[in-house]
Amino acid sequence: MKRLDLIFSERELDSILKSLEEAGASGYSVMKNVTGKGPNSEVTEDMEFTGLGANAHVIVFCEEMVLEKLRSSLPPILNYYGGVAYVAETSPL
Numbered sequence: 001m002k003r004l005d006l007i008f009s010e011r012e013l014d015s016i017l018k019s020l021e022e023a024g025a026s027g028y029s030v031m032k033n034v035t036g037k038g039p040n041s042e043v044t045e046d047m048e049f050t051g052l053g054a055n056a057h058v059i060v061f062c063e064e065m066v067l068e069k070l071r072s073s074l075p076p077i078l079n080y081y082g083g084v085a086y087v088a089e090t091s092p093l
Contacts, residue, residue, distance in 0.1 A: 001061055001062070001063060001089075001090050001091060001092075002061070002062055002063070002064060002067050002087050002088070002089065002090065003059065003060070003061055003087070003088045003089075003090040004058075004059070004060040004061075004062065004067060004070065004085060004086070004087050005057065005058075005059055005085070005086045005087075005088075006056075006057070006058040006059075006060070006074070006078070006083065006084070006085045007034060007036075007055055007056070007057050007083060007084050007085075008055060008056060008058075008077070008078055008081065008082070008083025008084070009054075009055060009056075009081035009082065009083065010032060010033075010054050010055060010056045011081055012056075012077050012078075012080065012081055012083065013030070013032075013056050013058075015077045016056075016058060016074070016077060017030075017058075019070060019073040019074055019077065020058075020060060020070070022069075022073065023062075023066050023069035023070045023073060024062075024065070024066050024069065025060050025062050025066050025070075026062070027060075027061070028058050028059060028060045029058065029059045029060075030056060030057075030058050031056065031057040031058075031059075032054065032056050033054045033055075033056075034054065034055040034056055034057045035054070035055070036055070038084070061090065067087065
């Protein structure tokens with residue numbers, strides 16, 4: 001089983017969730033208003049009020065077959081406003 005972590009502009013949340021559904025992901029967790037600092041920029045709570053938007057963090061646990069479909073559908077979405085995706089091997093407790 002794989003764990004997929006996505007951090008991206010909240011503007012893209014609907015598109016991301018649509019891609020997850022179309023790829024066959026059985027579930028996911030969504031956290032909105034994510035703040036932090038990356039190598040190129042910083043996202044603060046103030047950004048939501050300025051109209052620049054905040055980030056969202058989506059966590060997905062899925063099988064390799066689902067992940068392979070997401071490898072082609074997610075990059076164009078993540079690249080539009082900027083976002084990252086990381087995959088880790090995982091197993092149930």
